[in-house]
Amino acid sequence: MSTIRNRTTLFAATTTAMLALALTACGPDGSGVKSSGQETANSGGAASSTASTSGAGGAKNTGTGSGAADTTSTVSGSGSGSKAASGSGSGSASGGTPVCATKDLAISAAYQGGPPYTHIVLTAKNTSGHGCRMNGFPEIQFLEGHRENVPAVAKSKPAAPVVLSAGAPAYALVKLSDGGKDENTEPVIAFSVGVLGSSALATVRAPGADGIAVDSAKWATGYWTPELRNGADDF
Template sequence: MRTFRSRSAVLGRSTVLAATGAAVLALSLTACGGGSDTKAAEPAGATVAASATETTVSVGGSHDVRSAGATVAAKPGGKRAAAAAPVCTTKDVTISAARHGGPPYTHIVLTAKNTSAHSCRMTGFPEIQFLESHKQDVPAVAKSKPASPVVLKPGAPAYALVKVSDGGVDEDNEPVSAFQVSLQGGGMAAVRAPGSGGIAVDPAKALTGYWTYELRNGADDF
């Protein structure tokens, strides 16, 4: 005897099977990817590799593209920032002199203070002429040259140690009450010598250091 199933019974069974299959598929996706988003199912390395193809760093309005995996930090006041700062002239700084050490006073310190409203870069060493009879500049001591550019923010100072004599009474010293300082960036300034009687200068012994942020032991030992 044949058994006939109704059309509605067959359709009901198909619906149950379809629902069961969908549930199994959903559970499989959840186990693999932790969610229903297909991006979450991708291997972790794929997303990292795609985002680390190149690193772009913007410094001073320009773009520098670096290779994958490189970590680049733009340092304020670095070489690129220093190169962007204009060179200091005597219009940007005020130069003064003070005695250094005790008697006999063989050295003075020049201070160049940035009195402008912008940063500027001190280059080289002060070009000094102590006497009208000696037109050549005081020679510089190479070991005092700083390793990095000296960039002065508004109000900031730079220093240069200057040797004026050996302190001997038999030297060919000449009294100096004021002298001339030129900057390699441009301009000349008349600087008043420290002390009520000025300073005693032996042009044959005079030396100058480079402009630096501070006087340094060893580098300024001359």
């Protein structure tokens, strides 16, 4: 009986010692398991942080890219608008002003000087509501039986094209005769006037109660000008 108790006591002591060693190896403070847990947590935290940083960076980069694209689009649109405005401007400067048609003008006649009445002035007012260009000289037909236009005097031709803004007038001096008593003149109460580039004719009332006296051998017309010029229109 004594032998059995000693063995039992030895076994219990050995078991207790082994358990104590096992606990010591595992770490009584559980540091091994916690360290593993912390590493896992740290690893997971780093992953979360990386994902968060990547997400923030992605959002930031996307936002910046979108903003830059919007800015470029705005500048491009602004540039396009400026170009359109510039293009439009370039067309007017390159001769885009339309030619004045007879229907765009109100044409009237008045005496130039006193008796003998040898000259009249034609005034053509732009009534179109837009700018237009007057070409050349008036095409005048004084007599029904004389279908040729009154010839133009070259020295009255202006150096630059005559462009009329809305409501602006152009003028042309017209010689009727030399005013001599022995001239072969014919009376004219109304006559036809056209403008180069337009096929229509306007009927113009001659000034004076008795009209004007014209001589087909002497008549002549000046070019359309913005104003009557002394010297150049003296014919």
